[in-house]
Amino acid sequence: MRITSLTPLPLRMTTDYSSMSYFVVRIETDDGLVGWGESCDCFGISHPSILRAVVDDIYAPAVLGKELGEAVSALDEVHWATRRTLGDQFSAAQARSAIDIALRDLEGRSRGLSVSGMLGRVKDSVRVYAGNSHFLNSREAPEHLSLLSPLLARGVSIVKMRIGADWRNSLRVLGDLRRELDRIDETIEITVDGSEFFTVAESIEIAARLGELRVGWFEEPVQSYRLGAIAQVVRSSPVPVAYGEHFFGTEYALDAMELTGISVIQPDASICGGIGEAHLLARTARLKGARVVMHLHGGPISFAANLHVAASVAGVDVIEYPFHLSPVMNRVAAEAGFGIDAIVDGRIAVPSGPGLGIEVDETVIEEAHRAWQA
16 A cells, blocks of 8 residues: 655634634545544644645655655655754654655555554543633633533633733733632632743742642743753742643653753654654653643644543543634534533543544545645
8 A cells, every 4th residue: 555645735824703714635546545644733733835835845755755654764765864964853843744644644544544443542532721812801701601611501611811921911811710619619710821921020029829729730821942041940830830841852841851950841752753743742741750730722633633542541531622613613614523512521432433533525625625725
């Protein structure tokens, strides 16, 4: 079974909640099997044309014509050969991630096994947390609660809020939201994403207030490459500090854990290099004592890939659910069961079919590709 085509597809999809670009790849074999992969750059895909060029120029020539069983190794060889020229972070890792996911999808389909079945499945459902795309200072606490309510009603008990540059006002709203949630259930966990906005001094001041509000983790307060700065924040923070969506390999994550003391790690198979790398990163971080929660901000292909990783690593039982993207999940893979109404007792089922276990609607993909080109 040989790889006969590898098609990179920049997409644009618009719903009532968002309009953003995506990037997927479609790989086909000589016997007609099709596998799908997806990239993420941590908040949608800002530069899909660059990813398309990386796929077309660097990775596709290495994979096309290869036997399916040889393709993942060929992808790894190009990765190592181009680390000093193309680099192995950001666009290079994101493009490679999409191809790796598609190849694992194909492998599972050819063997009649789910991706998590091939990795060693240990659970059939994964707990989700509500990933909120709205900044705290964009509205008052009752409005944030209204946005979160559909997920809370489905048993979701962890929510993530974004703290923006107007962080003092954001903290005021967060305090109000903490009180609102406590009236519903005091065990609901709030986590906070800093989006790399802050200085060390600001991060330390913010973290002190987050401790008073019983926040579960403070995500990316300073830039992820500034390990010395992260270490300063970790030493002063009363709440765990989280990183991982900008870690493009297990070795970097290990260095970061050892040099900074971060204790929450957030792998994403559509960012860090693919399913194999995300699985290794998650297992290794768990062995090192970290809390591992899967990151996500993409479509159903990315969601399925990360669900399978979570389902195959003991102790990794939480995945981000960006609820504003639920309409995209339903449009691209309507039968996957990734909509809000599929969440039961705060958990979502891991697909059990071969490969990723989802069927992509190619008509929707073609329409979204035309929208991106327009």
